Amino acid sequence: MASFRLRPRAMFHFALICVILLLSNLPVMANMYHRPNIVLILTDDLDVSIGGMIPLNKTRKLIGDAGITFPNTFVASPLCCPSRASILTGKYPHNHHVINNTLEGNCSSQSWQKTQEPATFPALLQKYGYYQTFFAGKYLNEYGNKEAGGVDHVPSGWDYWFALEKNSKYYNYTLSVNGKAQRHGQNYSEDYLTDVLANISIEFLQYKSNYRPFFMMVSTPAPHSPWTAAPQYEGQFPNVKAPRDPSFNIHGKDKHWLIRQAKTPMANSSVEFLDNAYRKRWRTLLSVDDLVEKVVKKLEVRGELANTYVIFTSDNGYHTGQFSLPLDKRQLYEFDIRVPLLVRGPNIKPNQTTKNKV
Ligand SMILES: *[C@@H]1O[C@H](CO)[C@@H](O)[C@H](O)[C@H]1NC(C)=O
Ligand SMILES: *[C@@H]1O[C@H](CO)[C@@H](O)[C@H](O)[C@H]1NC(C)=O
Ligand SMILES: *[C@@H]1O[C@H](CO)[C@@H](O)[C@H](O)[C@H]1NC(C)=O
Ligand SMILES: *[C@@H]1O[C@H](CO)[C@@H](O)[C@H](O)[C@H]1NC(C)=O
Ligand SMILES: *[C@@H]1O[C@H](CO)[C@@H](O)[C@H](O)[C@H]1NC(C)=O
Ligand SMILES: *[C@@H]1O[C@H](CO)[C@@H](O)[C@H](O)[C@H]1NC(C)=O
Ligand SMILES: *[C@@H]1O[C@H](CO)[C@@H](O)[C@H](O)[C@H]1NC(C)=O
Ligand SMILES: *[C@@H]1O[C@H](CO)[C@@H](O)[C@H](O)[C@H]1NC(C)=O
Numbered sequence: 001m002a003s004f005r006l007r008p009r010a011m012f013h014f015a016l017i018c019v020i021l022l023l024s025n026l027p028v029m030a031n032m033y034h035r036p037n038i039v040l041i042l043t044d045d046l047d048v049s050i051g052g053m054i055p056l057n058k059t060r061k062l063i064g065d066a067g068i069t070f071p072n073t074f075v076a077s078p079l080c081c082p083s084r085a086s087i088l089t090g091k092y093p094h095n096h097h098v099i100n101n102t103l104e105g106n107c108s109s110q111s112w113q114k115t116q117e118p119a120t121f122p123a124l125l126q127k128y129g130y131y132q133t134f135f136a137g138k139y140l141n142e143y144g145n146k147e148a149g150g151v152d153h154v155p156s157g158w159d160y161w162f163a164l165e166k167n168s169k170y171y172n173y174t175l176s177v178n179g180k181a182q183r184h185g186q187n188y189s190e191d192y193l194t195d196v197l198a199n200i201s202i203e204f205l206q207y208k209s210n211y212r213p214f215f216m217m218v219s220t221p222a223p224h225s226p227w228t229a230a231p232q233y234e235g236q237f238p239n240v241k242a243p244r245d246p247s248f249n250i251h252g253k254d255k256h257w258l259i260r261q262a263k264t265p266m267a268n269s270s271v272e273f274l275d276n277a278y279r280k281r282w283r284t285l286l287s288v289d290d291l292v293e294k295v296v297k298k299l300e301v302r303g304e305l306a307n308t309y310v311i312f313t314s315d316n317g318y319h320t321g322q323f324s325l326p327l328d329k330r331q332l333y334e335f336d337i338r339v340p341l342l343v344r345g346p347n348i349k350p351n352q353t354t355k356n357k358v
Contacts, residue, residue: 035213037308044224046314049335055282059292067344068352078316078336081107088120101141108140123157134160137219151176168221170228194287202298227280242278242320252323262324274320309345
């Protein structure tokens with residue numbers, strides 16, 4: 001008959017395990033294991049005021065309807081680099097000193113790298129929260145500039161780093177893969193950046209450690225110019241036009257100097273150009289919608305959806321014809337400063353919208 005009495009050798013192992021458990025502070029470990037994961041999907045130039053969320057059916061369903069939509073979300077600066085620096089540091093531009101999209105304006109400059117980058121919130125999550133951190137996509141417009149370390153520079157705080165060199169592109173770009181340049185051409189099935197980001201993201205979700213919570217930031221080039229759609233979406237929305245809202249093609253006569261310089265009415269060629277840009281922006285968003293679906297489905301298959309906050313937002317809004325400005329961002333009005341913000345995750349009830357839209 002087999003004996004279940006512990007023999008000395010087994011006793012020793014048992015004692016060792018007890019010591020290890022005591023030393024390793026079990027409650028802290030259990031707490032850490034249950035910390036929620038965070039996925040942040042950051043789009044580029046996606047407005048909420050002129051219909052930017054309309055083509056994103058799956059995103060609205062999988063994040064908004066499954067959680068909360070914040071209609072009053074405003075960025076600290078309606079321009080890519082200063083806004084991204086604010087998102088990463090939690091500071092206003094007058095405190096992080098990134099004032100425009102150039103190296104001289106501190107966009108990914110050496111002084112940004114030295115003074116701000118070590119304390120971005122993902123770096124803090126990694127350092128103090130034991131999070132695995134993953135980045136894929138557009139970082140800061142001047143990231144990869146040779147005068148600031150090139151793509152060899154991997155900001156502190158990131159365990160997995162797949163960052164686009166410089167500004168938004170869809171084909172013909174370089175990625176920094178953990179500090180090594182990876183060149184991409186123009187073959188849709190290998191290079192279309194939104195899809196590459198989706199594939200890298202779901203691969204991370206497949207192979208990451210299961211013993212640490214994770215923070216994942218996926219930063220799409222879409223719907224920023226040059227608005228290159230995936231081939232299957234090139235013919236979508238043939239009749240869509242920029243909305244003719246009350247400020248479309250009117251003169252902002254009571255607005256600040258810059259706005260008053262706009263020509264009203266806009267030239268027909270400008271209107272044609274902005275309608276075309278509007279359609280192209282929407283087409284690029286269909287690939288973003290696919291990315292969101294792939295990430296959410298992967299979290300679900302891995303059994304991690306319920307313990308993961310999924311956040312969807314943008315670095316700034318956009319305008320097409322408002323106050324007769326053909327197209328861009330960077331103005332201090334609604335269309336450029338208001339951005340989408342949808343969040344789903346633990347303890348967030350579905351189908352909520354915060355009230356009192358201002
Ligand atoms: C989004 O949903 C609306 C309403 O169901 C539908 O009319 C539209 O075609 C859908 N858009 C896409 C891109 O599938
Ligand atoms: C860039 O950042 C550094 C360090 O914060 C600051 O001293 C400098 O004034 C900034 N440059 C600009 C143009 O704001
Ligand atoms: C960006 O800011 C720097 C520092 O003030 C300035 O020298 C440069 O001209 C600015 N560039 C643009 C494009 O605004
Ligand atoms: C990519 O680069 C090739 C070679 O320089 C060029 O012919 C092609 O037009 C570029 N494609 C895009 C989409 O920019
Ligand atoms: C594009 O990539 C796919 C998948 O790797 C490959 O099968 C195809 O031959 C490539 N097409 C071209 C034109 O190089
Ligand atoms: C993404 O992954 C899918 C499935 O493996 C593949 O068919 C597709 O070509 C990949 N796309 C890119 C751009 O890598
Ligand atoms: C511009 O478009 C408007 C409205 O479609 C039309 O009435 C007008 O004749 C056009 N002007 C020119 C110069 O083509
Ligand atoms: C959210 O609302 C939509 C539309 O009213 C509904 O179809 C959906 O079932 C709701 N989702 C949840 C999770 O309650």
